[in-house]
Amino acid sequence: MAMSEPDIGLALVNIVLLGLLFVVAIAIARLRSLFAIVMLSGIYSLVSAAWYVAVDAVDVGFTEAAVGAGMSTAVLLGAMLLTSRTAKPEKSLRQLGPLLVCVATGIMLIYATVDLPAVGDPNSPANTGVGLTYLRVAWYDTGIENVVTPVLGSYRGFDTLGETTVVFVAGIAVALLLGFGERSLAETIRNEDKSLPKANKKPEAEDGETDS
Amino acid sequence: MKSDHHVILRVITKTLIPVIVLFGLYVQFHGDFGPGGGFQAGVILAVAIILYALVFGVPSAMRAVPPAFTRSVAAVGVLLYAGVGFWALLQGGQYLEYQALFGEEPGGHHGQHVGIILIELGVLFGVSGAMLTIFYAFAGRVAEIRDEDW
Known part of the structure:
Protein backbone atom coordinates (compact mmCIF):
# COMPACT_ATOMS: atom_id res chain seq x y z
CA MET A 1 0.00 0.00 0.00
CA ALA A 2 2.73 2.50 0.97
CA MET A 3 4.98 1.14 -1.73
CA SER A 4 4.69 3.70 -4.54
CA GLU A 5 5.18 6.88 -2.53
CA PRO A 6 5.76 7.43 1.18
CA ASP A 7 2.45 8.46 2.72
CA ILE A 8 3.11 11.23 5.25
CA GLY A 9 -0.33 10.95 6.91
CA LEU A 10 -0.03 7.21 7.40
CA ALA A 11 3.47 7.63 8.83
CA LEU A 12 2.18 10.25 11.28
CA VAL A 13 -0.68 7.98 12.36
CA ASN A 14 1.80 5.13 12.90
CA ILE A 15 4.13 7.34 14.93
CA VAL A 16 1.33 8.72 17.10
CA LEU A 17 -0.22 5.29 17.77
CA LEU A 18 3.11 3.57 18.50
CA GLY A 19 4.12 6.50 20.71
CA LEU A 20 0.85 6.13 22.63
CA LEU A 21 1.57 2.41 23.03
CA PHE A 22 5.02 3.24 24.40
CA VAL A 23 3.65 5.78 26.89
CA VAL A 24 0.93 3.40 28.09
CA ALA A 25 3.44 0.57 28.50
CA ILE A 26 5.76 2.77 30.58
CA ALA A 27 2.80 3.88 32.71
CA ILE A 28 1.76 0.25 33.29
CA ALA A 29 5.29 -0.64 34.34
CA ARG A 30 5.49 2.26 36.81
CA LEU A 31 2.02 2.11 38.37
CA ARG A 32 1.20 0.17 41.53
CA SER A 33 -2.61 0.37 41.58
CA LEU A 34 -3.91 -2.83 40.00
CA PHE A 35 -7.18 -1.21 38.93
CA ALA A 36 -5.32 1.47 36.97
CA ILE A 37 -3.06 -1.20 35.44
CA VAL A 38 -6.05 -3.26 34.27
CA MET A 39 -7.68 -0.19 32.73
CA LEU A 40 -4.43 0.87 31.05
CA SER A 41 -3.92 -2.62 29.60
CA GLY A 42 -7.39 -2.28 28.07
CA ILE A 43 -6.33 1.05 26.59
CA TYR A 44 -3.13 -0.60 25.33
CA SER A 45 -5.22 -3.22 23.51
CA LEU A 46 -7.51 -0.56 22.05
CA VAL A 47 -4.60 1.51 20.74
CA SER A 48 -2.94 -1.56 19.23
CA ALA A 49 -6.27 -2.46 17.60
CA ALA A 50 -6.34 1.01 16.03
CA TRP A 51 -2.78 0.48 14.86
CA TYR A 52 -3.67 -2.89 13.26
CA VAL A 53 -6.40 -1.10 11.32
CA ALA A 54 -3.83 1.50 10.22
CA VAL A 55 -1.64 -1.27 8.74
CA ASP A 56 -4.67 -2.84 6.95
CA ALA A 57 -5.06 -5.85 9.28
CA VAL A 58 -8.74 -5.17 9.94
CA ASP A 59 -9.63 -8.66 11.14
CA VAL A 60 -6.73 -8.75 13.59
CA GLY A 61 -7.64 -5.30 14.88
CA PHE A 62 -11.24 -6.37 15.31
CA THR A 63 -10.22 -9.41 17.33
CA GLU A 64 -7.78 -7.40 19.42
CA ALA A 65 -10.45 -4.83 20.26
CA ALA A 66 -12.97 -7.51 21.21
CA VAL A 67 -10.66 -9.87 23.10
CA GLY A 68 -7.93 -7.58 24.41
CA ALA A 69 -9.92 -4.48 25.28
CA GLY A 70 -13.26 -6.10 26.08
CA MET A 71 -12.85 -9.64 27.29
CA SER A 72 -9.48 -9.72 29.04
CA THR A 73 -10.12 -6.41 30.81
CA ALA A 74 -13.30 -7.83 32.30
CA VAL A 75 -11.61 -11.09 33.30
CA LEU A 76 -8.65 -9.22 34.81
CA LEU A 77 -11.10 -7.05 36.79
CA GLY A 78 -12.69 -10.21 38.13
CA ALA A 79 -9.28 -11.64 39.00
CA MET A 80 -8.21 -8.35 40.62
CA LEU A 81 -11.14 -8.51 43.03
CA LEU A 82 -9.70 -11.75 44.43
CA THR A 83 -6.36 -10.20 45.41
CA SER A 84 -5.14 -7.02 47.05
CA ARG A 85 -5.59 -3.77 45.16
CA THR A 86 -1.95 -2.68 44.90
CA ALA A 87 1.21 -4.41 43.73
CA LYS A 88 4.13 -4.64 46.15
CA PRO A 89 7.02 -2.38 45.15
CA GLU A 90 10.10 -4.29 44.03
CA LYS A 91 13.61 -3.38 45.21
CA SER A 92 15.35 -1.32 42.54
CA LEU A 93 18.36 -3.66 42.48
CA ARG A 94 16.12 -6.62 41.61
CA GLN A 95 14.55 -4.68 38.72
CA LEU A 96 17.93 -4.65 36.96
CA GLY A 97 17.75 -8.23 35.66
CA PRO A 98 14.30 -7.96 34.00
CA LEU A 99 15.33 -4.59 32.55
CA LEU A 100 18.40 -6.17 30.95
CA VAL A 101 16.28 -9.01 29.53
CA CYS A 102 13.77 -6.52 28.09
CA VAL A 103 16.47 -4.34 26.52
CA ALA A 104 18.24 -7.38 25.01
CA THR A 105 14.97 -8.74 23.57
CA GLY A 106 14.08 -5.34 22.21
CA ILE A 107 17.44 -4.96 20.49
CA MET A 108 17.08 -8.42 18.94
CA LEU A 109 13.56 -7.61 17.70
CA ILE A 110 14.67 -4.30 16.18
CA TYR A 111 17.58 -6.12 14.52
CA ALA A 112 15.08 -8.64 13.09
CA THR A 113 12.76 -5.95 11.69
CA VAL A 114 15.51 -4.80 9.31
CA ASP A 115 14.87 -7.91 7.18
CA LEU A 116 11.07 -7.63 7.23
CA PRO A 117 9.32 -6.80 3.93
CA ALA A 118 7.46 -3.49 3.64
CA VAL A 119 3.74 -3.36 4.45
CA GLY A 120 1.76 -4.65 1.47
CA ASP A 121 4.88 -5.65 -0.48
CA PRO A 122 3.60 -7.86 -3.34
CA ASN A 123 6.93 -9.73 -3.46
CA SER A 124 7.00 -10.66 0.22
CA PRO A 125 6.93 -14.40 1.03
CA ALA A 126 3.46 -14.11 2.55
CA ASN A 127 2.02 -12.69 -0.66
CA THR A 128 3.85 -14.79 -3.27
CA MET B 1 -25.05 -1.78 44.64
CA LYS B 2 -28.19 -1.14 46.67
CA SER B 3 -27.72 2.63 46.74
CA ASP B 4 -28.85 4.55 43.70
CA HIS B 5 -25.79 6.50 42.62
CA HIS B 6 -25.14 4.08 39.73
CA VAL B 7 -28.40 5.09 38.09
CA ILE B 8 -26.79 6.76 35.04
CA LEU B 9 -24.56 3.74 34.53
CA ARG B 10 -27.55 1.39 34.71
CA VAL B 11 -29.74 3.35 32.32
CA ILE B 12 -26.96 3.69 29.76
CA THR B 13 -26.04 0.02 30.09
CA LYS B 14 -29.63 -1.03 29.54
CA THR B 15 -29.76 0.85 26.27
CA LEU B 16 -26.28 -0.29 25.21
CA ILE B 17 -26.67 -4.04 25.73
CA PRO B 18 -29.24 -4.62 22.94
CA VAL B 19 -27.06 -2.62 20.56
CA ILE B 20 -24.01 -4.71 21.50
CA VAL B 21 -25.92 -7.95 20.97
CA LEU B 22 -27.27 -6.71 17.64
CA PHE B 23 -23.75 -5.74 16.56
CA GLY B 24 -22.50 -9.18 17.57
CA LEU B 25 -25.14 -10.84 15.40
CA TYR B 26 -24.24 -8.49 12.53
CA VAL B 27 -20.58 -9.45 12.86
CA GLN B 28 -21.58 -13.12 12.89
CA PHE B 29 -23.78 -13.13 9.82
CA HIS B 30 -21.93 -10.47 7.85
CA GLY B 31 -18.61 -12.32 8.18
CA ASP B 32 -18.93 -13.65 4.62
CA PHE B 33 -18.76 -10.11 3.24
CA GLY B 34 -16.66 -8.07 5.65
CA PRO B 35 -14.32 -8.45 8.57
CA GLY B 36 -15.65 -10.54 11.40
CA GLY B 37 -16.88 -14.04 12.01
CA GLY B 38 -17.74 -16.45 14.74
CA PHE B 39 -14.81 -15.72 17.02
CA GLN B 40 -15.30 -11.96 17.19
CA ALA B 41 -19.09 -12.28 17.38
CA GLY B 42 -18.79 -14.81 20.20
CA VAL B 43 -16.58 -12.46 22.19
CA ILE B 44 -18.92 -9.51 21.56
CA LEU B 45 -21.97 -11.48 22.71
CA ALA B 46 -20.08 -12.65 25.80
CA VAL B 47 -18.99 -9.07 26.54
CA ALA B 48 -22.63 -7.91 26.42
CA ILE B 49 -23.52 -10.34 29.20
CA ILE B 50 -20.32 -9.50 31.11
CA LEU B 51 -21.26 -5.81 30.97
CA TYR B 52 -24.64 -6.72 32.44
CA ALA B 53 -22.88 -8.70 35.17
CA LEU B 54 -20.50 -5.83 36.00
CA VAL B 55 -23.28 -3.27 36.33
CA PHE B 56 -26.15 -5.30 37.77
CA GLY B 57 -24.14 -7.85 39.73
CA VAL B 58 -22.94 -11.33 38.85
CA PRO B 59 -25.85 -13.16 40.57
CA SER B 60 -28.50 -11.46 38.44
CA ALA B 61 -26.49 -12.21 35.31
CA MET B 62 -26.27 -15.84 36.46
CA ARG B 63 -30.04 -15.94 36.80
CA ALA B 64 -30.45 -14.64 33.26
CA VAL B 65 -27.69 -16.81 31.72
CA PRO B 66 -26.92 -19.68 34.11
CA PRO B 67 -23.34 -21.08 34.25
CA ALA B 68 -24.67 -24.55 33.41
CA PHE B 69 -26.10 -23.04 30.21
CA THR B 70 -22.85 -21.33 29.20
CA ARG B 71 -20.74 -24.44 29.52
CA SER B 72 -23.34 -26.51 27.68
CA VAL B 73 -23.38 -23.94 24.87
CA ALA B 74 -19.58 -24.13 24.63
CA ALA B 75 -19.73 -27.91 24.31
CA VAL B 76 -22.56 -27.73 21.76
CA GLY B 77 -20.50 -25.32 19.67
CA VAL B 78 -17.49 -27.63 19.45
CA LEU B 79 -19.80 -30.58 18.72
CA LEU B 80 -21.57 -28.62 15.98
CA TYR B 81 -18.25 -27.78 14.31
CA ALA B 82 -16.97 -31.35 14.56
CA GLY B 83 -20.39 -32.63 13.46
CA VAL B 84 -20.16 -30.77 10.15
CA GLY B 85 -16.94 -32.70 9.54
CA PHE B 86 -18.67 -35.99 10.25
CA TRP B 87 -21.61 -34.98 8.04
CA ALA B 88 -19.14 -34.56 5.17
CA LEU B 89 -17.62 -37.95 6.04
CA LEU B 90 -21.06 -39.61 5.94
CA GLN B 91 -21.73 -38.06 2.52
CA GLY B 92 -18.63 -39.78 1.21
CA GLY B 93 -16.28 -36.78 1.30
CA GLN B 94 -13.33 -36.01 3.49
CA TYR B 95 -13.50 -34.53 6.96
CA LEU B 96 -14.77 -30.91 6.78
CA GLU B 97 -15.01 -31.09 2.96
CA TYR B 98 -18.02 -28.81 2.47
CA GLN B 99 -18.15 -29.62 -1.23
CA ALA B 100 -19.32 -33.11 -0.28
CA LEU B 101 -22.15 -31.98 2.00
CA PHE B 102 -24.69 -32.00 -0.84
CA GLY B 103 -22.59 -34.02 -3.28
CA GLU B 104 -21.84 -31.06 -5.55
CA GLU B 105 -19.50 -30.79 -8.51
CA PRO B 106 -16.44 -28.51 -8.13
CA GLY B 107 -17.63 -24.95 -8.56
CA GLY B 108 -20.89 -25.53 -6.70
CA HIS B 109 -21.14 -23.16 -3.77
CA HIS B 110 -24.18 -24.29 -1.80
CA GLY B 111 -22.28 -26.74 0.41
CA GLN B 112 -19.54 -24.18 1.05
CA HIS B 113 -22.07 -21.58 2.21
CA VAL B 114 -24.00 -23.97 4.44
CA GLY B 115 -20.85 -25.53 5.86
CA ILE B 116 -19.21 -22.21 6.66
CA ILE B 117 -22.37 -20.81 8.26
CA LEU B 118 -22.65 -23.94 10.42
CA ILE B 119 -19.03 -23.95 11.54
CA GLU B 120 -19.16 -20.20 12.23
CA LEU B 121 -22.20 -20.87 14.42
CA GLY B 122 -20.18 -23.57 16.16
CA VAL B 123 -17.34 -21.10 16.74
CA LEU B 124 -19.85 -18.51 18.03
CA PHE B 125 -21.34 -20.95 20.54
CA GLY B 126 -17.98 -22.37 21.57
CA VAL B 127 -16.26 -19.02 22.07
CA SER B 128 -19.11 -17.17 23.80
CA GLY B 129 -19.85 -20.12 26.08
CA ALA B 130 -16.20 -20.61 27.00
CA MET B 131 -15.61 -16.88 27.59
CA LEU B 132 -18.65 -16.63 29.86
CA THR B 133 -17.58 -19.77 31.73
CA ILE B 134 -14.15 -18.20 32.34
CA PHE B 135 -15.73 -14.93 33.47
CA TYR B 136 -18.13 -16.68 35.84
CA ALA B 137 -15.27 -18.75 37.26
CA PHE B 138 -13.34 -15.57 38.13
CA ALA B 139 -16.15 -13.21 39.03
CA GLY B 140 -18.33 -15.78 40.78
CA ARG B 141 -15.86 -16.15 43.62
CA VAL B 142 -16.72 -12.76 45.11
CA ALA B 143 -20.33 -12.35 46.09
CA GLU B 144 -20.85 -8.73 45.14
CA ILE B 145 -18.61 -6.00 43.79
CA ARG B 146 -18.56 -3.37 46.51
CA ASP B 147 -18.46 0.33 45.74
CA GLU B 148 -15.03 0.87 47.30
CA ASP B 149 -13.55 -1.68 44.89
CA TRP B 150 -14.07 0.62 41.94
Whole structure:
Protein backbone atom coordinates (compact mmCIF):
# COMPACT_ATOMS: atom_id res chain seq x y z
CA MET A 1 0.00 0.00 0.00
CA ALA A 2 2.73 2.50 0.97
CA MET A 3 4.98 1.14 -1.73
CA SER A 4 4.69 3.70 -4.54
CA GLU A 5 5.18 6.88 -2.53
CA PRO A 6 5.76 7.43 1.18
CA ASP A 7 2.45 8.46 2.72
CA ILE A 8 3.11 11.23 5.25
CA GLY A 9 -0.33 10.95 6.91
CA LEU A 10 -0.03 7.21 7.40
CA ALA A 11 3.47 7.63 8.83
CA LEU A 12 2.18 10.25 11.28
CA VAL A 13 -0.68 7.98 12.36
CA ASN A 14 1.80 5.13 12.90
CA ILE A 15 4.13 7.34 14.93
CA VAL A 16 1.33 8.72 17.10
CA LEU A 17 -0.22 5.29 17.77
CA LEU A 18 3.11 3.57 18.50
CA GLY A 19 4.12 6.50 20.71
CA LEU A 20 0.85 6.13 22.63
CA LEU A 21 1.57 2.41 23.03
CA PHE A 22 5.02 3.24 24.40
CA VAL A 23 3.65 5.78 26.89
CA VAL A 24 0.93 3.40 28.09
CA ALA A 25 3.44 0.57 28.50
CA ILE A 26 5.76 2.77 30.58
CA ALA A 27 2.80 3.88 32.71
CA ILE A 28 1.76 0.25 33.29
CA ALA A 29 5.29 -0.64 34.34
CA ARG A 30 5.49 2.26 36.81
CA LEU A 31 2.02 2.11 38.37
CA ARG A 32 1.20 0.17 41.53
CA SER A 33 -2.61 0.37 41.58
CA LEU A 34 -3.91 -2.83 40.00
CA PHE A 35 -7.18 -1.21 38.93
CA ALA A 36 -5.32 1.47 36.97
CA ILE A 37 -3.06 -1.20 35.44
CA VAL A 38 -6.05 -3.26 34.27
CA MET A 39 -7.68 -0.19 32.73
CA LEU A 40 -4.43 0.87 31.05
CA SER A 41 -3.92 -2.62 29.60
CA GLY A 42 -7.39 -2.28 28.07
CA ILE A 43 -6.33 1.05 26.59
CA TYR A 44 -3.13 -0.60 25.33
CA SER A 45 -5.22 -3.22 23.51
CA LEU A 46 -7.51 -0.56 22.05
CA VAL A 47 -4.60 1.51 20.74
CA SER A 48 -2.94 -1.56 19.23
CA ALA A 49 -6.27 -2.46 17.60
CA ALA A 50 -6.34 1.01 16.03
CA TRP A 51 -2.78 0.48 14.86
CA TYR A 52 -3.67 -2.89 13.26
CA VAL A 53 -6.40 -1.10 11.32
CA ALA A 54 -3.83 1.50 10.22
CA VAL A 55 -1.64 -1.27 8.74
CA ASP A 56 -4.67 -2.84 6.95
CA ALA A 57 -5.06 -5.85 9.28
CA VAL A 58 -8.74 -5.17 9.94
CA ASP A 59 -9.63 -8.66 11.14
CA VAL A 60 -6.73 -8.75 13.59
CA GLY A 61 -7.64 -5.30 14.88
CA PHE A 62 -11.24 -6.37 15.31
CA THR A 63 -10.22 -9.41 17.33
CA GLU A 64 -7.78 -7.40 19.42
CA ALA A 65 -10.45 -4.83 20.26
CA ALA A 66 -12.97 -7.51 21.21
CA VAL A 67 -10.66 -9.87 23.10
CA GLY A 68 -7.93 -7.58 24.41
CA ALA A 69 -9.92 -4.48 25.28
CA GLY A 70 -13.26 -6.10 26.08
CA MET A 71 -12.85 -9.64 27.29
CA SER A 72 -9.48 -9.72 29.04
CA THR A 73 -10.12 -6.41 30.81
CA ALA A 74 -13.30 -7.83 32.30
CA VAL A 75 -11.61 -11.09 33.30
CA LEU A 76 -8.65 -9.22 34.81
CA LEU A 77 -11.10 -7.05 36.79
CA GLY A 78 -12.69 -10.21 38.13
CA ALA A 79 -9.28 -11.64 39.00
CA MET A 80 -8.21 -8.35 40.62
CA LEU A 81 -11.14 -8.51 43.03
CA LEU A 82 -9.70 -11.75 44.43
CA THR A 83 -6.36 -10.20 45.41
CA SER A 84 -5.14 -7.02 47.05
CA ARG A 85 -5.59 -3.77 45.16
CA THR A 86 -1.95 -2.68 44.90
CA ALA A 87 1.21 -4.41 43.73
CA LYS A 88 4.13 -4.64 46.15
CA PRO A 89 7.02 -2.38 45.15
CA GLU A 90 10.10 -4.29 44.03
CA LYS A 91 13.61 -3.38 45.21
CA SER A 92 15.35 -1.32 42.54
CA LEU A 93 18.36 -3.66 42.48
CA ARG A 94 16.12 -6.62 41.61
CA GLN A 95 14.55 -4.68 38.72
CA LEU A 96 17.93 -4.65 36.96
CA GLY A 97 17.75 -8.23 35.66
CA PRO A 98 14.30 -7.96 34.00
CA LEU A 99 15.33 -4.59 32.55
CA LEU A 100 18.40 -6.17 30.95
CA VAL A 101 16.28 -9.01 29.53
CA CYS A 102 13.77 -6.52 28.09
CA VAL A 103 16.47 -4.34 26.52
CA ALA A 104 18.24 -7.38 25.01
CA THR A 105 14.97 -8.74 23.57
CA GLY A 106 14.08 -5.34 22.21
CA ILE A 107 17.44 -4.96 20.49
CA MET A 108 17.08 -8.42 18.94
CA LEU A 109 13.56 -7.61 17.70
CA ILE A 110 14.67 -4.30 16.18
CA TYR A 111 17.58 -6.12 14.52
CA ALA A 112 15.08 -8.64 13.09
CA THR A 113 12.76 -5.95 11.69
CA VAL A 114 15.51 -4.80 9.31
CA ASP A 115 14.87 -7.91 7.18
CA LEU A 116 11.07 -7.63 7.23
CA PRO A 117 9.32 -6.80 3.93
CA ALA A 118 7.46 -3.49 3.64
CA VAL A 119 3.74 -3.36 4.45
CA GLY A 120 1.76 -4.65 1.47
CA ASP A 121 4.88 -5.65 -0.48
CA PRO A 122 3.60 -7.86 -3.34
CA ASN A 123 6.93 -9.73 -3.46
CA SER A 124 7.00 -10.66 0.22
CA PRO A 125 6.93 -14.40 1.03
CA ALA A 126 3.46 -14.11 2.55
CA ASN A 127 2.02 -12.69 -0.66
CA THR A 128 3.85 -14.79 -3.27
CA GLY A 129 3.23 -18.29 -1.91
CA VAL A 130 -0.02 -19.79 -0.79
CA GLY A 131 -1.56 -16.37 -0.08
CA LEU A 132 -1.65 -15.48 -3.76
CA THR A 133 -3.19 -18.86 -4.56
CA TYR A 134 -5.96 -18.27 -2.05
CA LEU A 135 -6.68 -14.84 -3.54
CA ARG A 136 -6.88 -16.39 -7.03
CA VAL A 137 -8.99 -19.48 -6.38
CA ALA A 138 -11.09 -18.59 -3.32
CA TRP A 139 -13.86 -16.98 -5.34
CA TYR A 140 -14.15 -19.93 -7.74
CA ASP A 141 -13.94 -22.50 -4.95
CA THR A 142 -16.36 -21.03 -2.47
CA GLY A 143 -18.16 -17.99 -3.90
CA ILE A 144 -17.62 -15.99 -0.70
CA GLU A 145 -16.71 -12.31 -0.98
CA ASN A 146 -14.43 -11.93 2.05
CA VAL A 147 -11.34 -14.03 1.33
CA VAL A 148 -10.54 -14.31 5.04
CA THR A 149 -13.64 -16.38 5.69
CA PRO A 150 -12.93 -19.22 3.19
CA VAL A 151 -9.27 -19.27 4.28
CA LEU A 152 -10.29 -19.73 7.91
CA GLY A 153 -13.35 -21.88 7.31
CA SER A 154 -12.62 -23.93 4.21
CA TYR A 155 -8.92 -24.16 3.46
CA ARG A 156 -7.89 -24.17 7.10
CA GLY A 157 -11.00 -25.66 8.67
CA PHE A 158 -8.89 -28.04 10.73
CA ASP A 159 -6.97 -25.13 12.28
CA THR A 160 -10.17 -23.32 13.18
CA LEU A 161 -11.64 -26.48 14.66
CA GLY A 162 -8.47 -26.80 16.74
CA GLU A 163 -8.70 -23.18 17.87
CA THR A 164 -12.33 -23.56 18.89
CA THR A 165 -11.41 -26.69 20.83
CA VAL A 166 -8.53 -24.83 22.52
CA VAL A 167 -10.90 -22.04 23.62
CA PHE A 168 -13.38 -24.62 24.89
CA VAL A 169 -10.69 -26.56 26.77
CA ALA A 170 -9.37 -23.30 28.27
CA GLY A 171 -12.83 -22.42 29.54
CA ILE A 172 -13.37 -25.86 31.03
CA ALA A 173 -9.87 -25.87 32.58
CA VAL A 174 -10.38 -22.50 34.27
CA ALA A 175 -13.79 -23.60 35.52
CA LEU A 176 -12.37 -26.86 36.87
CA LEU A 177 -9.57 -24.99 38.67
CA LEU A 178 -11.62 -22.11 40.10
CA GLY A 179 -15.09 -23.65 40.31
CA PHE A 180 -17.98 -22.86 38.04
CA GLY A 181 -18.77 -19.68 39.95
CA GLU A 182 -22.10 -20.74 41.32
CA ARG A 183 -20.98 -19.92 44.86
CA SER A 184 -21.88 -16.24 44.57
CA LEU A 185 -25.33 -17.10 43.24
CA ALA A 186 -25.87 -19.57 46.08
CA GLU A 187 -24.67 -16.96 48.58
CA THR A 188 -27.09 -14.35 47.26
CA ILE A 189 -29.99 -16.78 47.41
CA ARG A 190 -28.98 -17.67 50.96
CA ASN A 191 -28.85 -13.99 51.95
CA GLU A 192 -32.27 -13.40 50.44
CA ASP A 193 -33.68 -16.39 52.30
CA LYS A 194 -32.21 -14.96 55.48
CA SER A 195 -33.53 -11.44 55.03
CA LEU A 196 -37.02 -12.22 53.68
CA PRO A 197 -38.69 -14.49 56.26
CA LYS A 198 -38.18 -12.27 59.30
CA ALA A 199 -41.27 -13.57 61.11
CA ASN A 200 -40.60 -17.33 61.10
CA LYS A 201 -36.83 -17.09 61.54
CA LYS A 202 -35.31 -20.48 62.20
CA PRO A 203 -31.99 -20.79 64.05
CA GLU A 204 -30.45 -23.20 61.50
CA ALA A 205 -30.53 -20.49 58.85
CA GLU A 206 -27.41 -19.02 60.48
CA ASP A 207 -25.02 -21.92 60.02
CA GLY A 208 -24.82 -21.44 56.28
CA GLU A 209 -22.03 -18.89 56.80
CA THR A 210 -19.09 -21.29 56.60
CA ASP A 211 -17.15 -20.77 53.43
CA SER A 212 -14.20 -22.81 52.35
CA MET B 1 -25.05 -1.78 44.64
CA LYS B 2 -28.19 -1.14 46.67
CA SER B 3 -27.72 2.63 46.74
CA ASP B 4 -28.85 4.55 43.70
CA HIS B 5 -25.79 6.50 42.62
CA HIS B 6 -25.14 4.08 39.73
CA VAL B 7 -28.40 5.09 38.09
CA ILE B 8 -26.79 6.76 35.04
CA LEU B 9 -24.56 3.74 34.53
CA ARG B 10 -27.55 1.39 34.71
CA VAL B 11 -29.74 3.35 32.32
CA ILE B 12 -26.96 3.69 29.76
CA THR B 13 -26.04 0.02 30.09
CA LYS B 14 -29.63 -1.03 29.54
CA THR B 15 -29.76 0.85 26.27
CA LEU B 16 -26.28 -0.29 25.21
CA ILE B 17 -26.67 -4.04 25.73
CA PRO B 18 -29.24 -4.62 22.94
CA VAL B 19 -27.06 -2.62 20.56
CA ILE B 20 -24.01 -4.71 21.50
CA VAL B 21 -25.92 -7.95 20.97
CA LEU B 22 -27.27 -6.71 17.64
CA PHE B 23 -23.75 -5.74 16.56
CA GLY B 24 -22.50 -9.18 17.57
CA LEU B 25 -25.14 -10.84 15.40
CA TYR B 26 -24.24 -8.49 12.53
CA VAL B 27 -20.58 -9.45 12.86
CA GLN B 28 -21.58 -13.12 12.89
CA PHE B 29 -23.78 -13.13 9.82
CA HIS B 30 -21.93 -10.47 7.85
CA GLY B 31 -18.61 -12.32 8.18
CA ASP B 32 -18.93 -13.65 4.62
CA PHE B 33 -18.76 -10.11 3.24
CA GLY B 34 -16.66 -8.07 5.65
CA PRO B 35 -14.32 -8.45 8.57
CA GLY B 36 -15.65 -10.54 11.40
CA GLY B 37 -16.88 -14.04 12.01
CA GLY B 38 -17.74 -16.45 14.74
CA PHE B 39 -14.81 -15.72 17.02
CA GLN B 40 -15.30 -11.96 17.19
CA ALA B 41 -19.09 -12.28 17.38
CA GLY B 42 -18.79 -14.81 20.20
CA VAL B 43 -16.58 -12.46 22.19
CA ILE B 44 -18.92 -9.51 21.56
CA LEU B 45 -21.97 -11.48 22.71
CA ALA B 46 -20.08 -12.65 25.80
CA VAL B 47 -18.99 -9.07 26.54
CA ALA B 48 -22.63 -7.91 26.42
CA ILE B 49 -23.52 -10.34 29.20
CA ILE B 50 -20.32 -9.50 31.11
CA LEU B 51 -21.26 -5.81 30.97
CA TYR B 52 -24.64 -6.72 32.44
CA ALA B 53 -22.88 -8.70 35.17
CA LEU B 54 -20.50 -5.83 36.00
CA VAL B 55 -23.28 -3.27 36.33
CA PHE B 56 -26.15 -5.30 37.77
CA GLY B 57 -24.14 -7.85 39.73
CA VAL B 58 -22.94 -11.33 38.85
CA PRO B 59 -25.85 -13.16 40.57
CA SER B 60 -28.50 -11.46 38.44
CA ALA B 61 -26.49 -12.21 35.31
CA MET B 62 -26.27 -15.84 36.46
CA ARG B 63 -30.04 -15.94 36.80
CA ALA B 64 -30.45 -14.64 33.26
CA VAL B 65 -27.69 -16.81 31.72
CA PRO B 66 -26.92 -19.68 34.11
CA PRO B 67 -23.34 -21.08 34.25
CA ALA B 68 -24.67 -24.55 33.41
CA PHE B 69 -26.10 -23.04 30.21
CA THR B 70 -22.85 -21.33 29.20
CA ARG B 71 -20.74 -24.44 29.52
CA SER B 72 -23.34 -26.51 27.68
CA VAL B 73 -23.38 -23.94 24.87
CA ALA B 74 -19.58 -24.13 24.63
CA ALA B 75 -19.73 -27.91 24.31
CA VAL B 76 -22.56 -27.73 21.76
CA GLY B 77 -20.50 -25.32 19.67
CA VAL B 78 -17.49 -27.63 19.45
CA LEU B 79 -19.80 -30.58 18.72
CA LEU B 80 -21.57 -28.62 15.98
CA TYR B 81 -18.25 -27.78 14.31
CA ALA B 82 -16.97 -31.35 14.56
CA GLY B 83 -20.39 -32.63 13.46
CA VAL B 84 -20.16 -30.77 10.15
CA GLY B 85 -16.94 -32.70 9.54
CA PHE B 86 -18.67 -35.99 10.25
CA TRP B 87 -21.61 -34.98 8.04
CA ALA B 88 -19.14 -34.56 5.17
CA LEU B 89 -17.62 -37.95 6.04
CA LEU B 90 -21.06 -39.61 5.94
CA GLN B 91 -21.73 -38.06 2.52
CA GLY B 92 -18.63 -39.78 1.21
CA GLY B 93 -16.28 -36.78 1.30
CA GLN B 94 -13.33 -36.01 3.49
CA TYR B 95 -13.50 -34.53 6.96
CA LEU B 96 -14.77 -30.91 6.78
CA GLU B 97 -15.01 -31.09 2.96
CA TYR B 98 -18.02 -28.81 2.47
CA GLN B 99 -18.15 -29.62 -1.23
CA ALA B 100 -19.32 -33.11 -0.28
CA LEU B 101 -22.15 -31.98 2.00
CA PHE B 102 -24.69 -32.00 -0.84
CA GLY B 103 -22.59 -34.02 -3.28
CA GLU B 104 -21.84 -31.06 -5.55
CA GLU B 105 -19.50 -30.79 -8.51
CA PRO B 106 -16.44 -28.51 -8.13
CA GLY B 107 -17.63 -24.95 -8.56
CA GLY B 108 -20.89 -25.53 -6.70
CA HIS B 109 -21.14 -23.16 -3.77
CA HIS B 110 -24.18 -24.29 -1.80
CA GLY B 111 -22.28 -26.74 0.41
CA GLN B 112 -19.54 -24.18 1.05
CA HIS B 113 -22.07 -21.58 2.21
CA VAL B 114 -24.00 -23.97 4.44
CA GLY B 115 -20.85 -25.53 5.86
CA ILE B 116 -19.21 -22.21 6.66
CA ILE B 117 -22.37 -20.81 8.26
CA LEU B 118 -22.65 -23.94 10.42
CA ILE B 119 -19.03 -23.95 11.54
CA GLU B 120 -19.16 -20.20 12.23
CA LEU B 121 -22.20 -20.87 14.42
CA GLY B 122 -20.18 -23.57 16.16
CA VAL B 123 -17.34 -21.10 16.74
CA LEU B 124 -19.85 -18.51 18.03
CA PHE B 125 -21.34 -20.95 20.54
CA GLY B 126 -17.98 -22.37 21.57
CA VAL B 127 -16.26 -19.02 22.07
CA SER B 128 -19.11 -17.17 23.80
CA GLY B 129 -19.85 -20.12 26.08
CA ALA B 130 -16.20 -20.61 27.00
CA MET B 131 -15.61 -16.88 27.59
CA LEU B 132 -18.65 -16.63 29.86
CA THR B 133 -17.58 -19.77 31.73
CA ILE B 134 -14.15 -18.20 32.34
CA PHE B 135 -15.73 -14.93 33.47
CA TYR B 136 -18.13 -16.68 35.84
CA ALA B 137 -15.27 -18.75 37.26
CA PHE B 138 -13.34 -15.57 38.13
CA ALA B 139 -16.15 -13.21 39.03
CA GLY B 140 -18.33 -15.78 40.78
CA ARG B 141 -15.86 -16.15 43.62
CA VAL B 142 -16.72 -12.76 45.11
CA ALA B 143 -20.33 -12.35 46.09
CA GLU B 144 -20.85 -8.73 45.14
CA ILE B 145 -18.61 -6.00 43.79
CA ARG B 146 -18.56 -3.37 46.51
CA ASP B 147 -18.46 0.33 45.74
CA GLU B 148 -15.03 0.87 47.30
CA ASP B 149 -13.55 -1.68 44.89
CA TRP B 150 -14.07 0.62 41.94
